[in-house]
Amino acid sequence: MNKHKFELTKRYILFIVSLLFSALGVAITKKGELGVSPISSVANVMSFQFSQLSLGSWLIIWNCVLILGQILLLRKKYQWIQLLQVPLSFLFGWFTDFGTWMLSLFEPNHYLLRLGLVLAGTIVLGFGISLAVIADVIMNSGEAFVKAISDTIHKEFGNVKIAFDISCVVLAVILSFLFFHTLVGTREGTVIAALCTGFVVKFFNGLLRKPVEKLLIAKTKE
Incomplete structure (x- = not known):
């Protein structure tokens, strides 16, 4: 295996590890029962209404919808990789x-404990996202969908990302009231995750980028 392929393999392994931490972050946040991150909020509401499918299954469906959205937006410009x-x-x-x-036997009964789970989940999620950024191999479906919109309408990625997150929360709230006539699955935890995740990612990115990049640099000969 040459140097480039070896390094690329390690980057994809790191990306898979990042998915594990990001997913655990979502699971921990959900256990707090105060809402999940904006991008997961629609799937979370759907998992309450159609509980035959798990949150993970609804996240798969939601992500596939976002992938289809990328294809429809970019068309011939879509990169099939x-x-x-x-x-x-x-x-x-x-x-x-x-x-x-893993968390199924743990029942947080106190509000402060549930709030702590939201904060812990947000930190774990941010850690996972920072690893994905460092891996730098492929975007997750949410970020890629935002980029597809940004490239199509020629607007700054950051502004489109904010609009997308808000749209996800609004859609989750609409679905919640449509299904339950009250707010379910989207609460203060969603706001906390929206406000704090970016700062957590920035912190871990600054802390980990240099040492992790050193590990990713292949040692094999050409």
Whole structure:
């Protein structure tokens, strides 16, 4: 295996590890029962209404919808390597269900404990996202969908990302009131995750980028 392939393999392994941590972050946040991150909020509401499918299964469906959206937006400009998002979305869903199973016997009864789970989940999620950024091999479906919109309408990625997150929360709230006539699955935890995840990612990115990049640099000969 040459140097480039060896390094690329390690980057994809790191990306899979990042999916595990991100999924565990979502599972921990959900256990707090105060809402999940904006991008997962629609799937979370759907998992309450149609409980035959797990949160992980709904996340797989949601991510596949976002992948289809990328294809429809970009058309001929779509890079087919991005279809790797499909199996990676399945991994993310399975990892989320694994995290939910791990926490199934733990019942947080106190509000402060539930709030602590939201904060802990947000930190774990941010750690996972930072690893994905460092891996730098493929975008997750949410970020790739935002980029597809950004490239199509020629607007700054950051502004489109904010609009997308808000749209996810609004859609989750609409679905919640449509199904339950009250707010379910989207609460203050969603706001906390939306406000704090970016700062957590920035912190871990600054802390980990240099040492992890050193590990990723292949040692094999050409």
